[in-house]
Amino acid sequence: MVPTTEGPFARYEEYGIEDPRITRIDDIYYITYVCYSSFDCRAGLALTRDFWSFERVGLISLPDNKDVVLFPGKIGGRYARLDRPMTAISGRRDVWISYSPDLLYWGDARVVMTPRPGRWDGAKIGAGPPPIETERGWLLLYHGVRGTACGQIYRLGVALLDLENPSRVVGRAEEPILYPAAPEDLLGDVRNVVFTDGAIIEDDGELRIYYGAADQVMCLATANVNDLIALCLKDMET
Amino acid sequence: MVPTTEGPFARYEEYGIEDPRITRIDDIYYITYVCYSSFDCRAGLALTRDFWSFERVGLISLPDNKDVVLFPGKIGGRYARLDRPMTAISGRRDVWISYSPDLLYWGDARVVMTPRPGRWDGAKIGAGPPPIETERGWLLLYHGVRGTACGQIYRLGVALLDLENPSRVVGRAEEPILYPAAPEDLLGDVRNVVFTDGAIIEDDGELRIYYGAADQVMCLATANVNDLIALCLKDMET
Amino acid sequence: MVPTTEGPFARYEEYGIEDPRITRIDDIYYITYVCYSSFDCRAGLALTRDFWSFERVGLISLPDNKDVVLFPGKIGGRYARLDRPMTAISGRRDVWISYSPDLLYWGDARVVMTPRPGRWDGAKIGAGPPPIETERGWLLLYHGVRGTACGQIYRLGVALLDLENPSRVVGRAEEPILYPAAPEDLLGDVRNVVFTDGAIIEDDGELRIYYGAADQVMCLATANVNDLIALCLKDMET
Amino acid sequence: MVPTTEGPFARYEEYGIEDPRITRIDDIYYITYVCYSSFDCRAGLALTRDFWSFERVGLISLPDNKDVVLFPGKIGGRYARLDRPMTAISGRRDVWISYSPDLLYWGDARVVMTPRPGRWDGAKIGAGPPPIETERGWLLLYHGVRGTACGQIYRLGVALLDLENPSRVVGRAEEPILYPAAPEDLLGDVRNVVFTDGAIIEDDGELRIYYGAADQVMCLATANVNDLIALCLKDMET
Amino acid sequence: MVPTTEGPFARYEEYGIEDPRITRIDDIYYITYVCYSSFDCRAGLALTRDFWSFERVGLISLPDNKDVVLFPGKIGGRYARLDRPMTAISGRRDVWISYSPDLLYWGDARVVMTPRPGRWDGAKIGAGPPPIETERGWLLLYHGVRGTACGQIYRLGVALLDLENPSRVVGRAEEPILYPAAPEDLLGDVRNVVFTDGAIIEDDGELRIYYGAADQVMCLATANVNDLIALCLKDMET
Amino acid sequence: MVPTTEGPFARYEEYGIEDPRITRIDDIYYITYVCYSSFDCRAGLALTRDFWSFERVGLISLPDNKDVVLFPGKIGGRYARLDRPMTAISGRRDVWISYSPDLLYWGDARVVMTPRPGRWDGAKIGAGPPPIETERGWLLLYHGVRGTACGQIYRLGVALLDLENPSRVVGRAEEPILYPAAPEDLLGDVRNVVFTDGAIIEDDGELRIYYGAADQVMCLATANVNDLIALCLKDMET
DSSP: OOOOSSSTTGGGSTTEEEEEEEEEETTEEEEEEEEEETTEEEEEEEEESSSSSEEEEEEOOOSSEEEEEEOSSOBTTBEEEEEEEBOTTTOOBOEEEEEESSSSSBEEEEEEEOOOTTSTTSSEEEEOSOOEEETTEEEEEEEEEEEETTEEEEEEEEEEEOSSOTTSEEEEOSSOSBOSOSHHHHSSTTOSBEEEEEEEEOTTSEEEEEEEETTTEEEEEEEEHHHHHHHHHHHHHO | OOOOSSSTTGGGSTTEEEEEEEEEETTEEEEEEEEEETTEEEEEEEEESSSSSEEEEEEOOOSSEEEEEEOSSOBTTBEEEEEEEBOTTTOOBOEEEEEESSSSSBEEEEEEEOOOTTSTTSSEEEEOSOOEEETTEEEEEEEEEEEETTEEEEEEEEEEEOSSOTTSEEEEOSSOSBOSOSHHHHSSTTOSBEEEEEEEEOTTSEEEEEEEETTTEEEEEEEEHHHHHHHHHHHHHO | OOOOSSSTTGGGSTTEEEEEEEEEETTEEEEEEEEEETTEEEEEEEEESSSSSEEEEEEOOOSSEEEEEEOSSOBTTBEEEEEEEBOTTTOOBOEEEEEESSSSSBEEEEEEEOOOTTSTTSSEEEEOSOOEEETTEEEEEEEEEEEETTEEEEEEEEEEEOSSOTTSEEEEOSSOSBOSOSHHHHSSTTOSBEEEEEEEEOTTSEEEEEEEETTTEEEEEEEEHHHHHHHHHHHHHO | OOOOSSSTTGGGSTTEEEEEEEEEETTEEEEEEEEEETTEEEEEEEEESSSSSEEEEEEOOOSSEEEEEEOSSOBTTBEEEEEEEBOTTTOOBOEEEEEESSSSSBEEEEEEEOOOTTSTTSSEEEEOSOOEEETTEEEEEEEEEEEETTEEEEEEEEEEEOSSOTTSEEEEOSSOSBOSOSHHHHSSTTOSBEEEEEEEEOTTSEEEEEEEETTTEEEEEEEEHHHHHHHHHHHHHO | OOOOSSSTTGGGSTTEEEEEEEEEETTEEEEEEEEEETTEEEEEEEEESSSSSEEEEEEOOOSSEEEEEEOSSOBTTBEEEEEEEBOTTTOOBOEEEEEESSSSSBEEEEEEEOOOTTSTTSSEEEEOSOOEEETTEEEEEEEEEEEETTEEEEEEEEEEEOSSOTTSEEEEOSSOSBOSOSHHHHSSTTOSBEEEEEEEEOTTSEEEEEEEETTTEEEEEEEEHHHHHHHHHHHHHO | OOOOSSSTTGGGSTTEEEEEEEEEETTEEEEEEEEEETTEEEEEEEEESSSSSEEEEEEOOOSSEEEEEEOSSOBTTBEEEEEEEBOTTTOOBOEEEEEESSSSSBEEEEEEEOOOTTSTTSSEEEEOSOOEEETTEEEEEEEEEEEETTEEEEEEEEEEEOSSOTTSEEEEOSSOSBOSOSHHHHSSTTOSBEEEEEEEEOTTSEEEEEEEETTTEEEEEEEEHHHHHHHHHHHHHO
8 A cells, every 4th residue: 555646645645655554344355544744644534445455444533643543343322533633822732533434434533531740751642553343442552752851752652442432431541551672662763663554463362563773674462351351350450 | 603612623613613604505594613622723614503602513624724615515526615725735726616415425526716926916815705697707806915024914806617517717816806905904913915805796786895904904895796807818818 | 220230139130130029018019030040030028117118038049930929817816928930841831829928938839820821811920019908809910821823912801819718719800901002012122012010909909000001101001800809700600 | 768658848849859979078978959940940858877768958049950979078168069050041051169167058159161163062051970189170061961852962071170279170081981882771761872970989999880881781981090081181282 | 205006116115115215315306115016025226316217126125124224335445335134033123234336236235333222222223314414423313212101102312423434333322313202203093103314404403303203194303414413422432 | 072161262162062073194093073051052173193182273163153073184174074064144054164274264155955844854954974985985874953842852864975075975875864763862861863983994994883762872783885775776766
């Protein structure tokens, strides 16, 4: 899948496309991705059935919006997605949720989760892979960013959203679960970054997190999904 | 109609509501307005039948978005609105259009019109009242802003959008049609501002533009609608 | 009283001195004022007995600090003053209080009152004249600032601080009591500004507020002190 | 010693406490530290006798102020400390000195030392460990910062302050004495940073400098104190 | 004279041309003007003999440069001009001088005069009309700008440059000679601005200063040239 | 060659000199270099015949200007150089060309090449070593910069300028030819930087590129000049 140079999408993909997130709904793989152009960032939606041919479905947000990811199926009769609008007035970088009857027209948006000032995720946050359904809620991997005197540090954290009403945060781990420490995280085009758009849960409960390190190489980390859920809930009990 | 302090809208109306634009569709008056809170600006939709009681319909955009106004009826089977997203990355302030099957879920957004650098509308633009249907196209009053060493100047301009495909600009006047010049425009809380959210077209073709001057008093200006259309088209011919 | 050009104060008064606030303690008139230099703003303390000769007492704060004003006497055995530090990290502009055993060495500082986002005093606030002792508390006139597309608007508001513990706000009026509206407020070197550093209470309870308009002319406004107290308390009861 | 969550300090330690500097005065160890909260940075003072229990003494500055460190005893009858106010107007980052009769109330502040534009310490400077008394003056280790296209570099420098009047700089080395070069300095959470808050002088004149590298690991560097003094004085002679 | 739309100048005049300054050298009237485009501001040189037809001579500076004005004849065998480069790194706005053998190729630039921080001309300065030759030196009218909470104020000042070496300032008046005070200065498109590009000296020594008020109307002010010289020199003597 | 501390150059070399580029014209080696001072960056010209003694020729630009490099001889009867003005208004960082009859007075400047938004050279570009004459045009090595969340990345690219009219770009490679990848590029004072001011072409067509890595060490890279030319032209053909 490459940026289009003709048709209605081309204008908004002029600088490229990035950060695809793949959600399977029935037999179709939907891909939400960032369209980057002189109009800044907005979300596109494509689909594929075979990963050989791709069909663009629609441009599904105004700018600025990134880190858009679909939930794997309808919730309460509607499709749902997470958003990360960037506001110009106060520079906010929160995670929001929107709903849709048909994947094309979106509305009823509300805030889900905000950065925690003074913490590892104090500057901005954004969703990672599609939320993973568990008995205790939707497990959300997200990146959190903190600014330092030498640039920003991107780490991964985890939260749990209510199954019926995913705009409600059930739990959120205090500390990051993955952070730049290995040489491949610390060197590269954009150092101090770990960033994931895709994760797969195995039958034995092992979560396989595919993440980019330093915007340069792909890596794999694993965790037990119950451990992650426990991290989310433990911190809530305190 | 006042900001709500309870229910799902309250959180986003904490700092107040502003800039209502009223569009009649059949017998209902729809009001698009700015919800202003610590989450910055987003668009709300309310309705009234009698201007005594108001019903909030939905929060219809993510932040940052302002100057949202509905077209008076469906176009090609869909409702349409104009948007003015504010982007954080490049600070863009363009006019966009979105579509909806039901006024609640919106999509298929695209750019309509951008500021003209170095001109009176070079810094930002935004829709004014609901677009007015004419034989030559949708007549759009919009505000254009230019920065100066002593603050910004808000003026009104006029453009014509295609009847069938309102994302296409048919014509756009070179010069503003109304600008701060009277004492009431030049003094007040926010000087050098003329700004309109409402205009009424009379049977004889007179357009009555109700505008705020200096964010302090309401004024009335009139123009012949055919003159405004001619301004839009004349400049295109050159 | 003019900027010194020799001695330890000269270095910090290089760009001038401004905004003197006069507090009578016993038979001495203490003057807190802003020292402005390439090191930015800090507070100076001078005294006079006759308004003919002035003696500089000390430089009583680090930069950046403005709008420093003394309470007229000791509270709980210590002198007290209000501060308005300006922070570089988040750009905060709050009113603080500090205490001193001797007017020279200051400490035990804490926040008293903060701007109210989205309101007329949402951008910054700062103390005006010395707080006025009343039965219901220390009556504080303060300026509140809001940013607009055409520059900032300075208005005056009123609050009531606890007599024994002036770091506690007893009441604070919702709306400003004085704002730029007269021609002399709206035109001038720095338009849209009313700003006061001095007020006198008469025996009949009339408060005489001497204020600068547009940084250009001095004006006089009056109010009944009980009315102002009522404004502070009424809004608290809601 | 951990951030308090109750009592008068809690509000100002909400985001944490950092950069403790320990000064022994008689048999008490005083700790000046940064209180970080939504009100930005200010200085706290605590004490301990055994490093098991800690007692908070007072909040001893307004915001923004960092890198506050006490001299080890009175000078001319008063306690003294170094400050690093951050000004919002011009963004100054100078080292200042303040005095106190009792460690609680502070005043008589003045500038001691400023960054040297275009040099390794051209962007900002701040005191390191408590100044060390020597025959030639107070030996001050300080950090100097320079901005580059890839973030800031923190290095350590050395200066000598007058014994009787420590606001007077007797000498200041031209070049840094310690800078990021080892792998542990160059990689980590905040790369290119060496930063010290503590140093101990041995009987043989060896100075043991404990410093943080890349905000991640603690390291030890040593130097002969007379060499450092010579560096300060040599550059003055030129 | 209007912006060109063809040829080598068109690219740099896309947004318009402004602030022409006319210098007579022999029988030719040379016009230095600002070329404004997406490449920002640079200086153009045109000439006319009759004010009916204009010939573009050359683009005589890189961006950013404004307020370029020629001296009326050679000095020491070379042509001379004043410049006002705007630097991106520190935001400097100083008056410089450059020299040329032929009006086309320029060099040997140096600083002439800088803003005076904390004063009426503390933010930026720029040359006005061509310098006027007097017995005591080149009389230079210049604009000085100060920022306030409500936007910038443009005033006119006066300085005297050495006849033989015009990079040397012989004298500079402390206070402005003309500032916004009349209604036409205070209201208009860009309020609080007086700005001059042209002045004529009469045989009786009266200087006729043609200035724009509030970027909207042209006005005339007069002064005796000897009074202006005295202002420049008096302040030097102190 | 060291910064001067006396004479007309000293004032502009106060913070140092950097980035010398050496162009041989006849038997003289001309050196264009950056003069860095509180007046920001401007270009100086020096010469040497033996690399033992250096003579300053002139200060050949206003600020801000960097990356100035001479062509090795006259083109169309004039000397030529490349410039990189930095504009304050829009923050432009383009490569320009200027001409001179005598190396001292410069003019007739125009834009040569601009950054390509969204690409590896999207933020700023600047010339490297003196352009190298080839049959197909002047081969220009230049640095291109892109901003990331963790600071800027400096890479080297290549373009071909017309032999007769070097303001015309004949070809420009799509991708960089050298970028930070080796440890010495990725670590150091200013990481992620490769930057060259000098290159030598051997008789066999091998280009020896001497470049700085991370502002810390000097490295050597080689390439065949015909390969570089092919890269420039290939991308033009598409």
